[in-house]
Amino acid sequence: MTTTSPRLWRQTPYLLWLTSDTGKGLAMTLFSFAVPLLALVITNDPAKAGIIAAVGTIVRLLATLTGGVLADRHRRILMMTLGAAAGVLVAGAFTAMALAGGIDFVSLLLFEVLLAGVAGLFSPAGEAALKDIVPGEMMGRAQAANQGRDAALQLAGGPIGGMLLAAGGWLIGAAMVISSLVSAVAAWALGRRVGWERAGAADAAASALPALPKNGLRELREGVRWLFRRPDLSTGTVVATVINLGLNAGITTMIYSVLQAGHSEATIGWMMAASGAAMLVGALLAPTLVPRIGAGMLMILGLFACTAAIAGGVFVETPWGVALLISAAVFLIPALNAAFSGYLMVATPTALVGRVNSVGGVLSMGAMPLSPLIAGFGLAWAGRGPTLIFSLALCAIALIMGVASRPLRSIPAEAGWVEHAEQYEEPVSAASAR
Incomplete structure (x- = not known):
């Protein structure tokens, strides 16, 4: 600390x-x-x-x-x-x-x-x-x-x-x-x-701009356009969506497979409790990690841990082996989320922060329902191994995107967020502020 x-x-x-x-x-x-x-x-x-x-x-x-x-x-x-x-x-x-x-x-x-x-x-x-x-x-x-x-x-x-x-x-x-x-x-x-x-800072920011008729779709498009013009934030948003899909599909596949192998629901419950405890410990450590380690590096480390865990799942099928892999995958998730969401909040103009956050949230939530579909249909049609390999491919894509993106990779630790975000700043238009 x-x-x-x-x-x-x-x-x-x-x-x-x-x-x-x-x-x-x-x-x-x-x-x-x-x-x-x-x-x-x-x-x-x-x-x-x-x-x-x-x-x-x-x-x-x-x-x-x-x-x-x-x-x-x-x-x-x-x-x-x-x-x-x-x-x-x-x-x-x-x-x-x-x-x-x-x-x-x-x-x-x-x-x-x-x-x-x-x-x-x-x-x-x-x-x-x-x-x-x-x-x-x-x-x-x-x-x-x-x-x-x-x-x-x-x-x-x-x-x-x-x-x-x-x-x-x-x-x-x-x-x-x-x-x-x-x-x-x-x-x-x-x-x-x-x-x-x-x-109500959004209203204050807009008060000096020409008044425009309110149009929800236009205002939402302004938020989306601003987000995807920022290479640091747009890449992070896409990477988060892809890793959510791959990681959750892989975890769901491993859990379904343990159940199909004849293990009890109580065993599944203990497995999830173990991974939940690992995430809680990671969350308790996040306030120590975020001020000390660059947000970009935290994201890369988290992406690597998720990818490695799903790769291990291709070979490990025992309940406690799977629980260990899931725990390793989710351990850095709280620090990763805190670093990127904190930087996003600092970098986004007050007049746009509601829309930008909602777009990121929708992309994240939209990926979640697809994960059990990938796991369920994958297990039924292709089996455990191919389904996990598909999930691994998604995680690997997210990892490669993160490593390849210099704007994302170079996001510093908490103390440098304001200065780092300023190099990408653009004026907020009248439409976006209203």
Whole structure:
């Protein structure tokens, strides 16, 4: 840990933001855990559970793009507060319906759509608000802390959700209400602390520019164009999408293969717990690594670890061997994510950060549903080896792209992000600011 790292935890606005974002994240983690299980219990039909998940993903993707535009138009902390309040209302309705015994396939689908829509519309504002309350020289450590929080939620969400669900589906809803309420109160306190206008920097940046009629598609295109004109950021975004697809397809293939080999679901659970613990340890180390190692080098190391792990999976089939490979693959993911997302936040103009973040998020989320499809169809049609080789090829492509890109490879450690980003800066047009 660097000597300056404690400064982050003295930043009350960041602590309020983190509390709000953690409450929102816990609510979504619990619901994501509960919905497929409730759907299976109620309908006894895995296809219907898949329909709910697919519809929710589509709604989340579309809403996130819209949310990115809204985050650059409006006061971001106010949107955080409204989004958390909407989460309280939806979770409250779910709790009441569960207590009344009215949960069925249609109601689960409706709640999935509502919560996915709320998350997509309001989450980009929360992510963009971080740029307005955390200084650029501390952004890497803030993102690393966020990664640690996310890893802890991922590791604890399943056991907590399982205990609540075993006692009654309504308890999931009650926990979501409490989590969303904490999120709303913390966001409101943040607005009171820094001023509701603080995260309206996009409006301030636009005030000196000619007013243009608002057009969501044009505004979104401006964000996409700006992102892909930046060789450092565009390459990193594409690399992240490709490695997400290859790594998750490879991991899913290895897990499915262990299950097909006759090992129990409990064994799979322990394997995933081991990899989750490895990611949590990596997340705890991320605040130490991000200020000391160049972001570009961290990305290269992470890409190499992912590629090597999937390569090892071609030859290793035992449950604990697979668990070790998955753990090695995910260990550097938190530091990699923190470094690139922190640099992205520093490099992106405030007037565009909502849209740029939402585009990156959609590309990442869009790759995730394809991974189980690659694993499932690959195992059924070609077998374990060829499916893993295909996943390995995707990882290798991402690694080669990262190594070959000097703008990406040369991104420095946290202290040099502002200066490094300035060499690629372009003026923000009136359309992009509005």
